[in-house]
Amino acid sequence: MAMQEQIRHLRDQLTIRIYGDPCLRIPGEEVKVFDKNLESLCWAMLGIMDRAGGVGLAAQQVGLKSRICIIDTSCQWDQQTLAELDSKNLLCVNKGDLPFPLFLINAKVVNQSDELQELSEGCLSGPGIYANVRRYQWVEVSYQDCQGFFHQIRADGLLGQCLQHEIDHNNGIFFTDPERLSPADREKVQPLLDELANQQPV
Numbered sequence: 001m002a003m004q005e006q007i008r009h010l011r012d013q014l015t016i017r018i019y020g021d022p023c024l025r026i027p028g029e030e031v032k033v034f035d036k037n038l039e040s041l042c043w044a045m046l047g048i049m050d051r052a053g054g055v056g057l058a059a060q061q062v063g064l065k066s067r068i069c070i071i072d073t074s075c076q077w078d079q080q081t082l083a084e085l086d087s088k089n090l091l092c093v094n095k096g097d098l099p100f101p102l103f104l105i106n107a108k109v110v111n112q113s114d115e116l117q118e119l120s121e122g123c124l125s126g127p128g129i130y131a132n133v134r135r136y137q138w139v140e141v142s143y144q145d146c147q148g149f150f151h152q153i154r155a156d157g158l159l160g161q162c163l164q165h166e167i168d169h170n171n172g173i174f175f176t177d178p179e180r181l182s183p184a185d186r187e188k189v190q191p192l193l194d195e196l197a198n199q200q201p202v
């Protein structure tokens, strides 16, 4: 199958899983084969994410068990934020050469700030739910690209937040899990979570 056809096929076949779906709880397996199928899957996931209007998507959210996630926060950056990040050397990319969309294979956090902050967050697998999530101010993440080459990125802001959120998905962690929220915030979202989980087919 030609690559374009494969991408379209995958994009139309995979669906976004909603809170309560057991796929969201299975820690991802390490990717060991770096081939055209992997790249097709990433592009298909990007299509699914764009349609749904998100900035990140992990393999678990489309029912797969691999350590794969994609991020595209480019639409969220304004030039001033970019300049600020760049001046602090927090976004380690070539000047003016943003790496979006980011296809992150086997991503893991290798270093992080001491400080935590609470940031408002949502998720395509938790429609209608927003919560203040505890996140590191910045993280350093190592990952491989679709060809298997290793990279390291250090980011704060929306990208830093998004990296933590997607890597959590790869580990089977949902953004409203008790370790991510204060007990009061958790209590607030619990009824909404129950409602979503109850709508899932058994």
Ligand SMILES: [Zn+2]
Binding pocket: 122, 123, 124, 125, 165, 169
């Ligand atoms: Zn999510």
